[in-house]
Structures are given as C-alpha cells and as structure tokens.
Amino acid sequence: MRALLLVLLALATAVAQVAVAPFFPVLGAVAEFPVVALMLLAIFAGPHAVMIAFPILVLFLGFSTNVEFEWLVLAYLPLLPCAAWIQRQRAIPQSPYALVLVMGVAAGVWARGALSVVAVASGASPTFGAVITDILLPGMAFDAVVLSVLYAICWYIGWPVRSLELEDAGYGP
Amino acid sequence: MLIFSRYTYWAGAMVALAVLLAVVGRAGLLDPVQDVFLRATGPLEEGVSSAFRPVANFFSNVRDLDRLEQENRRLLSENESLRNENAALRGDSERLREIEEALGYVGADPTTEQLAAGVLSRIQGPLTRELRIDRGTDHGVSEGNPVLSVRGTLIGTVIEALPGSSFVRLLTDSRSSVAAQVRGSPADGIAKGDGGALSFALVEGDVNIGDTVVTSGLGGTYPPDVRIGEVTAVLGDSQDPFPTVRLQTTVRISTTRTVLVMISFTPARFEVED
CATH class of the missing domain: 2.40.10.340 (Rod shape-determining protein MreC, domain 1)
Incomplete structure (x- = not known):
C-alpha cells in the first residue's frame, strides 16, 4: 500500500510538472514540483520513503519531460543527503518550518542551477546574470511560497516531522 | 561529512541506475516504454491541463492587459491594409495559376x-x-x-x-x-x-x-x-x-x-x- 502511494505521488508530481507548472510562471521561473514533493516526503514520511520514490520519480519525469535520466539524477539526487546535512547544522534555526524552507530553497537552487548547466551544455548561451536574476532568484521565491503553502497543509493535517538521519529514522546500518 | 557516508550506497545505486538508463535510453530501447507511458498518462495530462488552462488564461490576460490593448489597436489598423493587400494577392495568384497552366508548369x-x-x-x-x-x-x-x-x-x-x-x-x-x-x-x-x-x-x-x-x-x-x-x-x-x-x-x-x-x-x- 505504501509503495503504491509512493508510485502515485511520483506520477502526480511528473504530471503536475508538465500539466500545471508551465501555466503559472513567475518572472519566468516555474515551480519545481519534484523538489517540493521530495522535500515534503523527506520531512513528513522520512528518508526511506524518498529513497524508494526517487528512482520512480526520475523514471516518470524522464518519460514526461524527455530530459535525460542522468541529468535528472544530477539535479535531484543531492537533495536528500544535503537536506540531512542542513538538518544537522545547529547554526540554522531548528524549527521544522525554517528547516524545510532552508532545505527546500537550497535544493531548488541546486536543481535549477544543474538544469541550467545542462541547457548550457546543450547549446544555450545565457549570461551568468540572467541565470541569477531570471532563474535562481525567482525560483527561490517561488519554492519558498509553494513549500510554505504545502507545509502548512501537511502541518494542519497533523503529520509529524521526521529526522532525515538514517539511523534516527530507523534505517541505518 | 558522516551524514553523506550514510547515503553512499543509495546514492551509488541511483548513479548506477542513471548510467544504466542513459545507456539503454541512448540505444532507443526505452522508446517503446516511454511511448506506452505517455499514451497511458496522456488523458490524465490533458485533463489536468484543461482544468488549469482557464485559470492560466485569466492570469495571462490580466498580466498582458496593457500589451493586449496596444496590440489590438495595432492589429485593427493592420487588418484593413492586409485585406487590401490580400485582394491584390488573390488577383496575382489567379493570374499566376493561369500562366502556369498555359506553360504546362508542374510544380510542387x-x-x-x-x-x-x-x-x-x-x-x-x-x-x-x-x-x-x-x-x-x-x-x-x-x-x-x-x-x-x-x-x-x-x-x-x-x-x-x-x-x-x-x-x-x-x-x-x-x-x-x-x-x-x-x-x-x-x-x-x-x-x-x-x-x-x-x-x-x-x-x-x-x-x-x-x-x-x-x-x-x-x-x-x-x-x-x-x-x-x-x-x-x-x-x-x-x-x-x-x-x-x-x-x-x-x-x-x-x-x-x-x-x-x-x-x-x-x-x-x-x-x-x-
């Protein structure tokens, strides 16, 4: 049942990325639903759920968007370990919402940056300033808003926040 | 960096999977699978798009209101000149067809x-x-x-x-x-x-x-x-x-x-x- 739910979530995310996100660009940036979905899954369902959902999501996204699988892995793979690392940093406010915001925005910057590099490698020639002002900054604002709204919904439902460290979550060696 | 080491096996497996999919994809072996996936999800994508398109249209129109007004004025003035041009071109086209027929020209x-x-x-x-x-x-x-x-x-x-x-x-x-x-x-x-x-x-x-x-x-x-x-x-x-x-x-x-x-x-x- 849990696996089926993860497959459905991956499918919904892939469909939303091509059927919803392009309709609502903000200053040229579109929502990165894969980042948002993986981040909320990590926080509210634990790292193990992300580890299962990730390859399914990459497969579905690759089919839907026609982006090569290796680039999708490059864009989204560091999300979970980096989020866990950020969660460990005591300098960052440890309220769950602040953590989700920092982790989500950082993951969004990485994913957009990586996909921009892929586009440049394929022939695009944007200026560095354009990548910052037209892609990364609007994307950060967009991710923060989308994450905040979805986080509020999950929090209202009453789902508990999980640790992202594997041993804490019970899946460590 | 201990935290990264705990994800090493999983990250390694994902990279290996990505390499495998890249190789198989480059060989075109995934195309039939992709086609089946896209055929299956097509109606779902279409349904979701149809639901969100009117909302997107509304926001797009609001955002572009000034530009659309200017464009409308410009298009109205262009419309008249294009109608006149079109009438002249129809005449030219008819004349060209007659000449081609007369010369036996077969072009595609x-x-x-x-x-x-x-x-x-x-x-x-x-x-x-x-x-x-x-x-x-x-x-x-x-x-x-x-x-x-x-x-x-x-x-x-x-x-x-x-x-x-x-x-x-x-x-x-x-x-x-x-x-x-x-x-x-x-x-x-x-x-x-x-x-x-x-x-x-x-x-x-x-x-x-x-x-x-x-x-x-x-x-x-x-x-x-x-x-x-x-x-x-x-x-x-x-x-x-x-x-x-x-x-x-x-x-x-x-x-x-x-x-x-x-x-x-x-x-x-x-x-x-x-």
Whole structure:
C-alpha cells in the first residue's frame, strides 16, 4: 500500500510538472514540483520513503519531460543527503518550518542551477546574470511560497516531522 | 561529512541506475516504454491541463492587459491594409495559376504538407521550452519537421518523434536558433530564443521596428520564408558591431492548443545536442 502511494505521488508530481507548472510562471521561473514533493516526503514520511520514490520519480519525469535520466539524477539526487546535512547544522534555526524552507530553497537552487548547466551544455548561451536574476532568484521565491503553502497543509493535517538521519529514522546500518 | 557516508550506497545505486538508463535510453530501447507511458498518462495530462488552462488564461490576460490593448489597436489598423493587400494577392495568384497552366508548369512545394496536432503538455525548465504533441511517427512525423502555429508562424522543431507523440523544441528555448532574414530586405541574422523571448542576433543590414522576420532557409534546417515574428525593439549604438534586436511572435505559446507539423519537409541536416 505504501509503495503504491509512493508510485502515485511520483506520477502526480511528473504530471503536475508538465500539466500545471508551465501555466503559472513567475518572472519566468516555474515551480519545481519534484523538489517540493521530495522535500515534503523527506520531512513528513522520512528518508526511506524518498529513497524508494526517487528512482520512480526520475523514471516518470524522464518519460514526461524527455530530459535525460542522468541529468535528472544530477539535479535531484543531492537533495536528500544535503537536506540531512542542513538538518544537522545547529547554526540554522531548528524549527521544522525554517528547516524545510532552508532545505527546500537550497535544493531548488541546486536543481535549477544543474538544469541550467545542462541547457548550457546543450547549446544555450545565457549570461551568468540572467541565470541569477531570471532563474535562481525567482525560483527561490517561488519554492519558498509553494513549500510554505504545502507545509502548512501537511502541518494542519497533523503529520509529524521526521529526522532525515538514517539511523534516527530507523534505517541505518 | 558522516551524514553523506550514510547515503553512499543509495546514492551509488541511483548513479548506477542513471548510467544504466542513459545507456539503454541512448540505444532507443526505452522508446517503446516511454511511448506506452505517455499514451497511458496522456488523458490524465490533458485533463489536468484543461482544468488549469482557464485559470492560466485569466492570469495571462490580466498580466498582458496593457500589451493586449496596444496590440489590438495595432492589429485593427493592420487588418484593413492586409485585406487590401490580400485582394491584390488573390488577383496575382489567379493570374499566376493561369500562366502556369498555359506553360504546362508542374510544380510542387515540398514544404506544404502539414499535419494538425494537438498540444498535450508544455515542458518548461530553466532556459528550456518544449511541447509534447499528440502526433508521432505513426502519423508521419519525423525528427526535424518544422512546427507552425495554425496561422503559419514558425514555433519550433520536432526533436524526438515517438510512435504516438512527439516532443517539439520551441523557438523560445534558449538552445534554438534559426537562420532568418527581414522580409523584403537583404538584412539577415539568427533568430534565437533565450528561454522566454526571441531575439534577432548577429544582424547584418538595416532593421527597423515593425519589420517582419522570416526564415531564410540557409543551412537547410527550415524552409525559407516562414514567418517568425516582428521586430519590436532595436537597441545599441553605432559603436556596437551588431544591434540588439528583439522579436515578438504573435503566437501565445502558453495557451496554444493546436499546431501544424510540416511533415513533408526534411531538413538537410538535423542534429540535436543532448
């Protein structure tokens, strides 16, 4: 049942990325639903759920968007370990919402940056300033808003926040 | 860095999976699977898109209200002159047909066979703009076919054709570039996307606001004389080797539902960098 739910979530995310996100660009940036979905899954369902959902999501996204699988892995793979690392940093406010915001925005910057590099490698020639002002900054604002709204919904439902460290979550060696 | 080591096995497995999928995908072995997936999810994507399209239209119209008003005024004035021009061209066309018949001329424009296709989804990422359409190799679509709006404006190229659907790279994608020229003028250059808008780069010759830019056909990637857009701004001074020229297409890609694929046009050379 849990696996089926993860497959459905991956499918919904892939469909939303091509059927919803392009309709609502903000200053040229579109929502990165894969980042948002993986981040909320990590926080509210634990790292193990992300580890299962990730390859399914990459497969579905690759089919839907026609982006090569290796680039999708490059864009989204560091999300979970980096989020866990950020969660460990005591300098960052440890309220769950602040953590989700920092982790989500950082993951969004990485994913957009990586996909921009892929586009440049394929022939695009944007200026560095354009990548910052037209892609990364609007994307950060967009991710923060989308994450905040979805986080509020999950929090209202009453789902508990999980640790992202594997041993804490019970899946460590 | 201990935290990273705990994810090592999983990350390694994902990288291995990515390499495997990349190799299998490059060999084309995943195309049938992708086609089945896209056929299965197509109705779902279409349904979700249909639900969100009116909302997107509303926001798009609100955002573009000023521009649409100006455009409306300009189009009204253009309409009258185009009607007059059209009447004159009809006369010319009829005369040309009579002359061709008299001379026994048999000509066929290889670029005129067009196939209507519905837009299934839009794929928008950093610097990238693509569409997926509901026609593929089963319907005669092949990679490199130019894609037009229903009014005949160039909007992109088919970059991957699956049996039941195809992916189209739009002109506004920052990886797109088209050899172009100003209609009725020797000025030429490269029409390029920047991930959202169009520009006319490396222009040689005089360009003025309002000029119509069409494909030049150079390189054989696109047929000649297909409309791309109109010049909306010419920036720069006499010291600049090339002016910065902005183009505006009349096609609203964000809400386009039907496109035309020039299935009879085969590009002289077609390569898509991955």
